[in-house]
Every structure is written in structure tokens, then in C-alpha cells.
Amino acid sequence: MDMRETISEELLAVERERDVRVLFAVESGSRAWGMASEDSDYDVRFVYARREEDYLRLEDVRDTIEWRLDETYDVVGWDLCKFLRLMRGSNPTVFEWLESPIIYRESPAFGEVRGKALECFSSKASAYHYLGMAKGEEKIYSKADRVSAKTYLYAMRAVLAAIWVLDKGTPAPMGFRDLVDAVLDAEMAPTVDRLLEVKSGGTEKCEVSHMADLEEWIAQELASLFDRARETKAPEKMAWAELDELFLGFVKE
Numbered sequence: 001m002d003m004r005e006t007i008s009e010e011l012l013a014v015e016r017e018r019d020v021r022v023l024f025a026v027e028s029g030s031r032a033w034g035m036a037s038e039d040s041d042y043d044v045r046f047v048y049a050r051r052e053e054d055y056l057r058l059e060d061v062r063d064t065i066e067w068r069l070d071e072t073y074d075v076v077g078w079d080l081c082k083f084l085r086l087m088r089g090s091n092p093t094v095f096e097w098l099e100s101p102i103i104y105r106e107s108p109a110f111g112e113v114r115g116k117a118l119e120c121f122s123s124k125a126s127a128y129h130y131l132g133m134a135k136g137e138e139k140i141y142s143k144a145d146r147v148s149a150k151t152y153l154y155a156m157r158a159v160l161a162a163i164w165v166l167d168k169g170t171p172a173p174m175g176f177r178d179l180v181d182a183v184l185d186a187e188m189a190p191t192v193d194r195l196l197e198v199k200s201g202g203t204e205k206c207e208v209s210h211m212a213d214l215e216e217w218i219a220q221e222l223a224s225l226f227d228r229a230r231e232t233k234a235p236e237k238m239a240w241a242e243l244d245e246l247f248l249g250f251v252k253e
Contacts, residue, residue, distance in 0.1 A: 027102035046077040090122035092129035095171040134158035
């Protein structure tokens with residue numbers, strides 16, 4: 001049984017045992033970004049809907065399913081209600097899932113969610129998210145004697161994604177190469193090739209010596225991008241009524 005079939009079986013098990021319908025399921029993280037190592041796990045993320053009566057109870061129901069967490073799989077899902085609320089606030093994770101190139105399942109009706117998501121997108125919120133990620137990776141490598149290739153690559157991807165959303169005003173693609181080809185200066189390409197070669201041929205923890213030129217590039221880009229993000233205007237949020245109608249359409253199926 002190949003991995004895609006195994007994941008499909010896991011999603012069916014979620015539906016049986018939790019009495020939900022999986023509407024959308026994708027790969028997230030390094031495999032979706034195109035920078036997996038030999039020992040990278042499978043970060044499966046899904047959106048599910050409960051039965052209509054479950055949404056009518058006074059008692060709160062947990063809106064997250066943590067299905068399987070081990071060395072091979074990381075399978076986590078969000079209730080549709082949670083997903084739509086976060087989408088309205090332009091939560092960047094929502095757009096990461098929607099941009100994933102590896103789709104395990106998608107309900108035909110989920111296309112309407114994709115359309116509404118684009119109307120909710122905020123370049124400002126997304127840029128701050130990616131800049132925060134890059135600063136986090138910068139903090140890690142600034143304190144290390146040697147640096148994992150993963151840390152450098154994650155910092156670079158976050159910077160490039162921030163550039164994309166501020167330049168283009170649309171969600172950043174998940175694929176790292178897509179970002180590199182569209183955004184990165186040509187002289188930085190050998191650095192990317194070296195880091196990807198190290199990471200893909202080793203483990204998640206493979207390390208390299210400090211790369212001063214790369215660290216300087218990241219620092220300069222972050223300073224400029226934070227200024228741009230502050231000047232970017234956030235859009236008005238979508239009316240709740242539009243999302244209520246969308247939500248009820250799935251729940252009443």
C-alpha cells in the first residue's frame with residue numbers, strides 16, 4: 001500500500017470513529033514545500049464537518065481532531081466552523097492549506113470555500129505571519145554553533161513568501177521552488193541549491209557552517225519587509241452572513 005492510499009485509509013477511519021465528514025485534506029509542511037528530508041514525516045491537515053445536530057448543542061464541542069501523531073504521521077483536522085472563522089480573519093495557515101500542491105481529498109463543493117477565501121485574504125496579516133516565522137528561525141541560527149539546513153531554508157521560504165504577498169497581493173504558493181523562481185535574486189540561487197541538496201540527502205537535523213552572506217540577506221530583507229508590512233492596509237472583513245450561508249450549506253448536506 002503506497003503512502004497516499006495509507007493516508008486515505010486514515011481519513012476514512014477518522015470519519016468512522018469520530019462521526020464526521022472530511023471535506024478537504026492536504027499535505028502541509030516540508031513535503032508540500034518541496035524540501036523534504038529522508039526522514040520527514042507526513043503532515044496531513046484536514047477540514048471536517050460534524051452532523052447538524054452536533055452544532056445545536058449547548059455544550060462546547062472541541063473544534064480540533066488530533067488523529068495520529070507519531071514519527072511518520074502528523075494528522076490533524078479543524079472543524080469547518082473553526083476553519084471559516086480563521087479564514088475570515090485571513091489566518092495564514094488557512095491559505096497554506098488551500099495552496100498545498102498535494103491534495104488527498106476535496107469535496108466538489110469545497111471550491112466555493114476557495115472562492116470565498118480569496119475575498120478574505122489580507123496581505124498585511126500574511127506578511128506579518130511570515131516575517132514572524134523568519135524572525136523565529138533567525139533567532140535559532142544566531143545562537144547556534146552550526147546551523148541546520150532546515151532552519152536556513154525555513155527562514156528563506158518565510159522571507160520569500162512575505163515578499164510575494166506584499167508584491168502580488170495574493171496567497172503565496174506552497175512550493176519553495178515556485179517562490180525561488182518568482183522572487184529570489186539570481187545570485188542567491190546557488191545557496192538554495194546547496195541547502196536543498198544537503199537537506200534532501202540527509203536528515204531533518206543535518207547541519208552546515210554559518211553562511212554570513214545568507215544571514216545578511218535575511219536581515220536586510222526583514223528590515224525592509226517590516227516597513228512595507230506596516231504601510232500595507234488591511235481589507236475589511238467579510239460579512240458573517242456570507243460565511244453563515246456557506247457553512248450551513250455543508251452542515252445541511
